[in-house]
Amino acid sequence: MTHPYLQDARHPRVLAHRGLMPAGSSHIAENSFAAVAEAQAAGAEFIESDCHLTRDGEVVLFHDEDLSRVAGDPRLVRDVTLAELEALMADRGGVISLRQAFEAFPLTRFNIDIKAEDAAAPAGMILADYAERALVSSFSDRRRLRALAVAAGKRPELLPATSPGSGRLARVLAAVASGSRPLIARALHGLDALQIPERQGPLPVLTRRLLAAAHAHGVEVHVWTINDPDDMRRLLARGVDGIVTDRADVALKLITRES
Secondary structure (H helix, E strand, O other), X not given: OOOHHHOXXXXXXXXXXXXXXXXXXXXXXXXXXXXXXXXXXXXXXXXXXXXXXXXXXXXXXXXXXXXXXHXXXXXXXXXXXXXXXXXXXXXOOOOOEHHHHHHHOOOOEEEEEEOOHHHHHHHHHHHHHOHHHEEEEOOOHHHHHHHHHHHHHHOOOOXXXXXXXXXXXXXXXXXXXXXXXXXXXXXXXXXXXXXXXXEEXXXXXXXXXXXXXXXXXXXXXXXXXXOOHHHHHHHHHHOOOEEEEOOHHHHXXXXXXXX
């Protein structure tokens, strides 16, 4: 059965990677309140974002472990309070917390990549309240499963959707390579999407066999991070279900024109 996160939304999916930073804009940072608002204004139904935990226990949308690249401050996210982060981000589009994202944008679905161990449990508590509009991911399956377990404890009737971490994805790829139907079924069980790069170095990750296996088990395939329109067209022609992109505005216009 398709998870509510994926129901009644445009297909193929366009996932706005860290929101949308308009071309030429220098005052809107990735994962900021303004970047989320720009993505929604462009028509994006899905936003891919990341989360960390502040010193005072707030789960915030932020990719990096530290603030140096985005805010010019060398401190770690976990070493600043929400108020300090708000001050740093005031002229960069504004900080947005995970709960605020769901509350301020009630029509938007969020794909949340958990970037820190200490964020997994508090993020799971929040995601449980918005499970219909949430997909949880992480390169770390431990963090992903921790968030899902906490969400299940709070709201067992519906968990957020999920895509695998690197370890679980390796199992999926090995199962598909083996051609064993039981192994493929076990590897894909409980997953709603495979969110993958097209290639890992010289090795292809996205293959015809992977697409066929995922679709046979009701699992979508989303490819990241695709910004070139020609690459978008090529991947959509191959049958992928979604594109994670920094240029959600471009992808949405392309899909509208060619649908």
